[in-house]
Amino acid sequence: MLTHKSNTFFLLAVLFLLFILSSHIEIKWYHFVLAFLFWLLIAIAGSGLIRMNYHLKARSRSFTSERKIAITFDDGPTLITPEVLDVLQKNNIKATFFCIGQQIEKYPEIFDRIIAEGHIIGNHSFTHSKKIGLFTKKQMIEEITSADISIAKFLGKKPRYYRPPFGVTNPHIAKALRFTKHYVIGWNVRSLDTKIKSEERILKRIKSGISPGSIVLLHDTSLKSVRVLEQLLVFLQENNYEAVTVEQLLKIPAYEN
Numbered sequence: 001m002l003t004h005k006s007n008t009f010f011l012l013a014v015l016f017l018l019f020i021l022s023s024h025i026e027i028k029w030y031h032f033v034l035a036f037l038f039w040l041l042i043a044i045a046g047s048g049l050i051r052m053n054y055h056l057k058a059r060s061r062s063f064t065s066e067r068k069i070a071i072t073f074d075d076g077p078t079l080i081t082p083e084v085l086d087v088l089q090k091n092n093i094k095a096t097f098f099c100i101g102q103q104i105e106k107y108p109e110i111f112d113r114i115i116a117e118g119h120i121i122g123n124h125s126f127t128h129s130k131k132i133g134l135f136t137k138k139q140m141i142e143e144i145t146s147a148d149i150s151i152a153k154f155l156g157k158k159p160r161y162y163r164p165p166f167g168v169t170n171p172h173i174a175k176a177l178r179f180t181k182h183y184v185i186g187w188n189v190r191s192l193d194t195k196i197k198s199e200e201r202i203l204k205r206i207k208s209g210i211s212p213g214s215i216v217l218l219h220d221t222s223l224k225s226v227r228v229l230e231q232l233l234v235f236l237q238e239n240n241y242e243a244v245t246v247e248q249l250l251k252i253p254a255y256e257n
């Protein structure tokens with residue numbers, strides 16, 4: 001597997017080789033630059049694509065042949081969350097919510113309802129700052145533990161799942177998570193429901209991405225996503241898929257004892 005360590009080791013090996021070769025054949029300065037750019041390209045892809053497991057091991061799906069998938073919602077609780085909960089309740093489906101600490105403090109009753117209705121809660125940082133990729137290890141630990149505390153206040157126990165905001169990882173985030181000992185939960189079906197305007201296009205993306213063991217990423221932040229959820233549940237039923245929680249799908253504990 002291509003990790004940050006092996007990529008960097010490969011770069012150093014290539015640079016060293018170029019240096020040795022330069023005394024025998026003509027090596028141009030841009031050969032060194034090219035090697036570095038290649039390293040940078042992989043590092044950028046690995047930091048943005050959680051499925052690459054570049055900086056850390058994320059669980060982005062289950063390798064099962066059973067027709068089970070997990071629906072996950074990020075960035076709540078919000079005023080939209082009750083709408084999502086209504087749809088889930090009507091269909092008797094349990095989902096997994098990766099919640100932001102600040103949002104829990106803002107909408108404690110809504111957060112309480114997610115718990116009361118039997119859904120699974122995961123940590124999605126305290127502030128969900130756009131600058132989270134620039135945080136130090138210490139700041140990251142603070143982000144993660146503060147959100148744990150907000151969750152535990154209502155749930156009575158700490159979550160063991162963490163989902164990185166924007167799916168961004170880097171060495172600081174990896175170190176912080178080794179310290180806090182969370183399981184990192186990714187996804188293999190990204191709906192892009194916060195970016196794509198058309199419900200049909202979002203739904204098409206999800207439908208073509210789903211296979212047994214998939215983890216689907218949605219957001220409980222817009223009514224558009226609620227409508228997508230309604231149609232997704234129809235699709236799942238028609239195709240004999242069962243929607244379960246991440247805990248049921250991956251069979252790893254969601255909470256500390």
Ligand SMILES: [Zn+2]
Binds near residue numbers: 075124164165166
């Ligand atoms: Zn998010």
